[in-house]
Amino acid sequence: MKKYQLDLPVADNRMISGNATLLTLTHAEPLPDMAAGQFAELLVPSAKVLLRRPVSIHSINRQNNTVEFLIQIVGGGTKALAELEKGDTVNVVLPLGNGFSYRTVHVAKPLLIGGGVGVAPLLFLGQELAGNGIRPTFLFGGRSESFLLRLDEFRKYGDVFRTTEDGSAGEKGFVTNHSLLLDSDSFDRIYACGPTPMLKAVAKWAKEHETACEVSLEHKMACGIGACLCCVEDTADQGNVCVCKDGPVFPIERLKWQI
Amino acid sequence: MANLKTKIGSLELKNPVMTASGTFGYGSEYADFMDISRLGAIIVKGTTLKRREGNPYPRMAETPSGMLNAVGLQNKGVDYFVDHIYPDIKDIGTNIIVNVSGSSIEDYVQTASVINTLDCIPAIELNISCPNVKQGGMAFGVKAESAASVISAVRKAYDKTLIVKLSPNVTDITEIARAAEDSGADSVSLINTMLGMAIDAERRRPVLSTVTGGMSGPAVKPVALRMVWQVAKAVKIPVIGLGGICCATDAVEFLLAGASAIQIGTANFIDPSVSEKVIDGIEEYLDRHGFKDVSEIIGALEI
Ligand SMILES: Cc1cc2nc3c(=O)[nH]c(=O)nc-3n(C[C@H](O)[C@H](O)[C@H](O)COP(=O)(O)OP(=O)(O)OC[C@H]3O[C@@H](n4cnc5c(N)ncnc54)[C@H](O)[C@@H]3O)c2cc1C
Ligand SMILES: Cc1cc2nc3c(=O)[nH]c(=O)nc-3n(C[C@H](O)[C@H](O)[C@H](O)COP(=O)(O)O)c2cc1C
Ligand code: FES
Numbered sequence: 001m002k003k004y005q006l007d008l009p010v011a012d013n014r015m016i017s018g019n020a021t022l023l024t025l026t027h028a029e030p031l032p033d034m035a036a037g038q039f040a041e042l043l044v045p046s047a048k049v050l051l052r053r054p055v056s057i058h059s060i061n062r063q064n065n066t067v068e069f070l071i072q073i074v075g076g077g078t079k080a081l082a083e084l085e086k087g088d089t090v091n092v093v094l095p096l097g098n099g100f101s102y103r104t105v106h107v108a109k110p111l112l113i114g115g116g117v118g119v120a121p122l123l124f125l126g127q128e129l130a131g132n133g134i135r136p137t138f139l140f141g142g143r144s145e146s147f148l149l150r151l152d153e154f155r156k157y158g159d160v161f162r163t164t165e166d167g168s169a170g171e172k173g174f175v176t177n178h179s180l181l182l183d184s185d186s187f188d189r190i191y192a193c194g195p196t197p198m199l200k201a202v203a204k205w206a207k208e209h210e211t212a213c214e215v216s217l218e219h220k221m222a223c224g225i226g227a228c229l230c231c232v233e234d235t236a237d238q239g240n241v242c243v244c245k246d247g248p249v250f251p252i253e254r255l256k257w258q259i
Numbered sequence: 260m261a262n263l264k265t266k267i268g269s270l271e272l273k274n275p276v277m278t279a280s281g282t283f284g285y286g287s288e289y290a291d292f293m294d295i296s297r298l299g300a301i302i303v304k305g306t307t308l309k310r311r312e313g314n315p316y317p318r319m320a321e322t323p324s325g326m327l328n329a330v331g332l333q334n335k336g337v338d339y340f341v342d343h344i345y346p347d348i349k350d351i352g353t354n355i356i357v358n359v360s361g362s363s364i365e366d367y368v369q370t371a372s373v374i375n376t377l378d379c380i381p382a383i384e385l386n387i388s389c390p391n392v393k394q395g396g397m398a399f400g401v402k403a404e405s406a407a408s409v410i411s412a413v414r415k416a417y418d419k420t421l422i423v424k425l426s427p428n429v430t431d432i433t434e435i436a437r438a439a440e441d442s443g444a445d446s447v448s449l450i451n452t453m454l455g456m457a458i459d460a461e462r463r464r465p466v467l468s469t470v471t472g473g474m475s476g477p478a479v480k481p482v483a484l485r486m487v488w489q490v491a492k493a494v495k496i497p498v499i500g501l502g503g504i505c506c507a508t509d510a511v512e513f514l515l516a517g518a519s520a521i522q523i524g525t526a527n528f529i530d531p532s533v534s535e536k537v538i539d540g541i542e543e544y545l546d547r548h549g550f551k552d553v554s555e556i557i558g559a560l561e562i
Contacts, residue, residue, distance in 0.1 A: 002291055003291040003292070004291070005292050005530075005531055005532060043529070043530075048323070049321075050321055050324055050325065050326065050476060050477070050525075050529065051321050051326060051528055051529065052528070052529065091530075093292075093531060219316060219317075220317055220319050220320075221319075222319050222326060222328070222525075222528045223282075223288075223527065223528040223531075224528075225284075225288050225289070225531065226284060226288050227282065227283055227284035227288040227289070227527070227528075228281065228282060228284075228319075228328070228330070228528060229281075229304075229313065229318070229330045229333050230318045230319035230328055230330060231316075231318075231319070232313070232316050232318065232333070233316065234315075234316075239312050240312055240313055240316075240333055
């Protein structure tokens, strides 16, 4: 897929929880083709931040030519992005990475699992699946209710199930403890994004229940386009590969995780 | 419009702007963002005799106005380069220079001999300055004697333009530069990365898997500029300057300090079309100051 470097104006940027912002950028022309699971590298408008920050494509509106990013503030780069205002312009490089397999693999009953801000790419995936006439099931986990983001948006595309570590919403525990997973025949493929311990737990479950599973990794990146080899993950078939180019989405059997 | 053509030994460049090894892949990674054939040269990823997996993740840390990397020369080896990469890039429309790395003199010589047979590779850049591999790499580049022995050995096996890339992690870089010149190098490029370190205080652990790594980016520019200035005065062979160059003004500063050409590294990550902007910006500078030829500003620093 051809990559673009674009200056996109900010249409909206608003905090949707204590530490997450929803950034909407617009384009005067139709946005390039992008697949769910792909990401953008955003140039951060701060002299204290040198490298771009990788952020998943959260959703796309082809009528208005807008693209949304769901960004959790964890440090200087994400903080500066959260401070962008309507009328500012952001330089973005996109679309990057491979995306989830739904464009090439037949899937009928997908389960989309997200942890924390890892839900970000799953909204776009839900939109894309819905466009193919497939209604996904979403399963989201968070520390507590306030960490579960954008639920009403997700409900437009599929049923949403929740777990929280403190039991403040949905079932208490981790995503892999949810009663939805008691019947392993309900789903033919899992797409997951979130913190690595969660991804490993999901991968373990999928392996044990022989369910196809893809996980999206969030390695630290410098170039985002496969040029610097900073973002590698060790794979069973090809050794170290770039998460930014060969990923960020990997079928779990390619990973050398001890699960 | 001023003339931007310049020469490194017998190697002719359309303009003095090259991209630095390890930061520009094999060039094609950037083809969506700019016309890569406009570059003076593309220096491809460090290539070794045998395949190298590189260091474990994490390999990168951002630091104030800079970054540390610990890639560790991950590459598929020179034979893979010849069979699978060279055919795709040889007609890219500009000079392709291979950055040759190794952990023994024999490694360097063998890799250079293989590259010597490739018609469309007019030069190699001998990397005796990589801080990220345990044996070899930088070990050769920090002592004049060991630098001389590896450079003379490669010189015998390689008959095109031989550029030697110098390490800044030395007490006196002019000593190594002179050793390179005396051993038959056609040019020296500097600087490779500076040895640095980052610590995650919360976890009380190093950020990089290798503990230390190579620092690059704007933070190293003043050091690089100083070294280029010193080396340009110390040797007669052309000097290629790099380290933190992010814009045309930075590039002009290196040319004024005595560099005949420059390389852009880390800045490619921040703006994937920066090198094209630097070419245009150097031309604009020359026109604005009434220079007809880029050679007029090389070493033209007035003190
Ligand atoms: C492909 C990809 C997609 C991503 N999508 C999103 C997204 O949609 N929304 C979102 O909020 N974040 C996303 N991230 C993570 C985001 O890039 C980082 O949180 C961001 O770069 C941190 O920058 P900072 O300057 O705010 O923090 P820094 O100051 O760089 O770091 C602050 C803290 O966060 C940790 N950190 C930094 N980068 C990462 C990372 N990549 N993964 C895990 N921890 C990290 C650091 O170790 C440090 O402890 C994605 C990352 C990748 C690789
Ligand atoms: C990720 C990364 C990988 C690098 N790999 C190599 C390499 O393989 N061989 C080499 O000679 N230099 C390598 N370098 C060093 C650069 O070519 C350059 O000397 C250094 O980064 C300083 O320039 P800069 O500040 O413009 O980046 C690498 C640098 C970075 C950041
Ligand atoms: S971030 Fe540079 S190769 Fe992936």
